[in-house]
Amino acid sequence: MTLPWLLPLLVLALGYLLGSIPFGLVLTRLTGAGDLRQIGSGNIGATNVLRTGRKGLAAATLLLDLLKGAVAVLIGAALIEGGGPMAGAMAFIGHCYPVWLRFAGGKGVATMMGVVTALHWPAGCIFAAVWLAALFGTRWSSVGGMAAAVSAPIALWFMGRIDLVPVTLALTLILLWRHRANIARLMQGTEPKIGAAKE
Numbered sequence: 001m002t003l004p005w006l007l008p009l010l011v012l013a014l015g016y017l018l019g020s021i022p023f024g025l026v027l028t029r030l031t032g033a034g035d036l037r038q039i040g041s042g043n044i045g046a047t048n049v050l051r052t053g054r055k056g057l058a059a060a061t062l063l064l065d066l067l068k069g070a071v072a073v074l075i076g077a078a079l080i081e082g083g084g085p086m087a088g089a090m091a092f093i094g095h096c097y098p099v100w101l102r103f104a105g106g107k108g109v110a111t112m113m114g115v116v117t118a119l120h121w122p123a124g125c126i127f128a129a130v131w132l133a134a135l136f137g138t139r140w141s142s143v144g145g146m147a148a149a150v151s152a153p154i155a156l157w158f159m160g161r162i163d164l165v166p167v168t169l170a171l172t173l174i175l176l177w178r179h180r181a182n183i184a185r186l187m188q189g190t191e192p193k194i195g196a197a198k199e
Helices: 006-019 023-030 046-050 055-079 083-096 109-119 121-138 141-158 162-178 180-188
Strands: none
Touching: 006 055, 006 083, 023 046, 023 055, 046 055, 055 083, 055 109, 083 109, 083 162, 109 121, 109 141, 109 162, 121 141, 141 162, 141 180, 162 180
16 A cells, blocks of 8 residues: 655655754764854854854855755655655755754754755846845845845845745745844844854
8 A cells, every 4th residue: 555645755854864963063073173063143044153263164064054954955856756846945944944953943044045046046146146145245144144045035036936926935934933043133223244253
């Protein structure tokens, strides 16, 4: 007897498990940079890795977090029709809420970039361009990430990929929620900028 729900469940589980790998935490521990959760904001993403002073580690974290989102999409698409968005969304959720870290994960910007790029590479290019422009224009990492996330469903809408708008819009809303503390600090004028002097 075949179980038609088994393969979709497998896609969801694989996406989540892949996304939940905390590369920032793993890399900083392996290189003796300490427990990333006890540094800076306590976040496990590339921006906080940068606060360790290890630019190479931060770049590697960014790349690996991006790749896990993209790979999840590709694996999901290879296993079942429509599996790409499913697996990509679960990889993003896994990054933000990893079971291994008591569901206290990252903000999801790099992983969302990987998901969007694998789903529709032109939208991924826009995501990256908006992220870089907002990041270097304001020097606020949070502004760059949030602006890029908001651009994704808008770009997909104008490019005619309406089918991908709901999932990317959902990821954008989660990402904005994950940045709620950053939004509060931006409103208060206390959000730290990239490259600012350490306290």
